[in-house]
Amino acid sequence: MNERFIESCHSCIHYERKPETKSSYYQKAGERGILPERLSWGINAICKDSNKLKGKISEINAVYRKAEQGLYKLLNDGKIHTSIWGSPEYPEFYGYGVIDERHNVYDLLIVYSGNNCSSSFEVHLFRGFGKPEYFGQAFSYCRNIINKKPH
Amino acid sequence: MNLDYIEVAKFMGKDKLNTAYLQRAASYEGAEKYHFDRCKKIEVWHYESSNHIAVKGSLPYWLNGHNYFSSLQDWKEGLEYMQGCLNINLFSGIVNCFEFGTVQEIPFPESAFLRNHVKITGMESRQYQQGNVITGKEFISPSMKFKMYDAARNFKNKLDKPIQEELSRLYGWDKAKHYIKLENHYRKPEAYFRGNVYMNELLSPNFQNHLKNELLSTYQKIMKTGNIHLPEKKGDINAGTLPLLILKELEALYNFRTEDLLKAKLKEIPEGILSPADRKARMKTIRDNLKKIHFEGKSEYDISELLQAKIQQECESAAAPFLCEEIGEEILS
Numbered sequence: 001m002n003e004r005f006i007e008s009c010h011s012c013i014h015y016e017r018k019p020e021t022k023s024s025y026y027q028k029a030g031e032r033g034i035l036p037e038r039l040s041w042g043i044n045a046i047c048k049d050s051n052k053l054k055g056k057i058s059e060i061n062a063v064y065r066k067a068e069q070g071l072y073k074l075l076n077d078g079k080i081h082t083s084i085w086g087s088p089e090y091p092e093f094y095g096y097g098v099i100d101e102r103h104n105v106y107d108l109l110i111v112y113s114g115n116n117c118s119s120s121f122e123v124h125l126f127r128g129f130g131k132p133e134y135f136g137q138a139f140s141y142c143r144n145i146i147n148k149k150p151h
Numbered sequence: 152m153n154l155d156y157i158e159v160a161k162f163m164g165k166d167k168l169n170t171a172y173l174q175r176a177a178s179y180e181g182a183e184k185y186h187f188d189r190c191k192k193i194e195v196w197h198y199e200s201s202n203h204i205a206v207k208g209s210l211p212y213w214l215n216g217h218n219y220f221s222s223l224q225d226w227k228e229g230l231e232y233m234q235g236c237l238n239i240n241l242f243s244g245i246v247n248c249f250e251f252g253t254v255q256e257i258p259f260p261e262s263a264f265l266r267n268h269v270k271i272t273g274m275e276s277r278q279y280q281q282g283n284v285i286t287g288k289e290f291i292s293p294s295m296k297f298k299m300y301d302a303a304r305n306f307k308n309k310l311d312k313p314i315q316e317e318l319s320r321l322y323g324w325d326k327a328k329h330y331i332k333l334e335n336h337y338r339k340p341e342a343y344f345r346g347n348v349y350m351n352e353l354l355s356p357n358f359q360n361h362l363k364n365e366l367l368s369t370y371q372k373i374m375k376t377g378n379i380h381l382p383e384k385k386g387d388i389n390a391g392t393l394p395l396l397i398l399k400e401l402e403a404l405y406n407f408r409t410e411d412l413l414k415a416k417l418k419e420i421p422e423g424i425l426s427p428a429d430r431k432a433r434m435k436t437i438r439d440n441l442k443k444i445h446f447e448g449k450s451e452y453d454i455s456e457l458l459q460a461k462i463q464q465e466c467e468s469a470a471a472p473f474l475c476e477e478i479g480e481e482i483l484s
Contacts, residue, residue, distance in 0.1 A: 004214075004317075104171055128235060
């Protein structure tokens with residue numbers, strides 16, 4: 001895939017934690033109308049230990065507000081859920097998730113944070129890249145734009 | 152040389168179209184029209200009654216933002232991505248129509264090139280103009296259309312600056328030079344190739360080579376003017392020679408002989424006006440002027456050799472994959 005095409009499939013959304021909350025993050029910048037403006041971050045449900053869940057490091061859960069428009073609002077009654085998995089091959093990123101295989105949507109979310117997601121993070125969303133064969137290209141693209149960014 | 156616009160149809164059988172990446176553009180009786188993932192350049196039509204879909208559009212524009220060049224690899228990756236999103240195998244789809252062509256740099260202005268490519272026997276001709284300037288020509292038959300247009304003008308008007316810069320960087324495109332796009336538009340591939348053409352067949356190297364040679368042979372069928380060698384001395388281009396130059400150029404197109412037409416016209420003039428001696432004298436002058444006009448073997452606007460060289464070059468680079476990979480890596484790094 002050439003870079004121009006990947007760029008056209010890519011959106012970046014910046015979230016910041018709401019003060020005095022543990023896991024409530026609000027959109028502060030980036031394209032609106034894709035993900036809900038508020039995300040719940042972290043594993044809140046207790047899961048049994050299993051091999052399947054090895055590598056899972058967090059979760060994103062969210063619901064679109066009634067008046068809010070969003071790319072995934074018609075899926076699953078406007079409820080968003082994805083597990084966030086570690087990406088040891090790309091250690092500069094916190095992890096990645098896919099929205100939402102259950103509904104035949106394969107959009108890749110790459111999470112980047114300079115503070116280990118304690119106060120803010122960026123979600124880099126790649127439309128249609130949620131299949132393993134595209135992960136490498138999406139991560140490389142993300143790596144390039146993060147390296148170019150002034151910190 | 153590459154594929155451009157395409158229409159692929161696929162009967163879905165038990166497969167179900169995934170509409171998550173489609174935006175509905177219009178509803179018709181028995182058909183829904185969608186745009187593919189916010190890209191208006193790719194249309195997806197869903198015909199419920201016949202349970203098939205059709206994907207229409209220019210994949211190079213969708214993938215690269217231009218149709219200057221797109222490799223087979225681009226096509227494969229693009230189709231794989233699209234079929235993953237639609238949940239339909241497009242490689243086994245039937246190709247309903249497609250374009251195959253190339254952008255060629257030419258050593259003369261595009262309008263002069265187009266003006267000197269006149270017709271293909273048995274095909275209808277159509278010309279496109281902006282004011283007095285010719286910007287494109289088409290030669291049309293029921294199953295195929297050959298298109299030529301001013302590519303330099305198209306790129307300058309249609310493409311954003313960053314894409315124009317990318318064309319310069321990757322392919323050496325130069326704003327100041329002249330470029331023409333030549334394209335075979337197969338309107339009914341099943342009739343032209345005497346059988347259905349499937350997407351995976353279209354992308355095979357053999358078929359691609361066949362299309363390259365087809366493009367060249369269609370181009371060679373065009374009747375071209377500009378094969379008259381202009382007299383070099385000023386004295387040889389008098390007012391009587393100029394109309395003869397034009398008549399001589401038109402001979403091949405309209406199948407006549409200039410000398411015969413002029414002789415017949417002289418015979419029509421009554422003897423009261425022109426005596427036989429006068430006729431003889433005028434015919435002699437005409438013959439003397441005709442002697443100043445010489446033909447060259449082929450039109451100076453004929454770019455067959457450039458196209459041949461391009462095909463040759465593409466075949467050689469396809470035959471040397473390791474070399475290509477190395478060059479590719481260099482570019483990437």
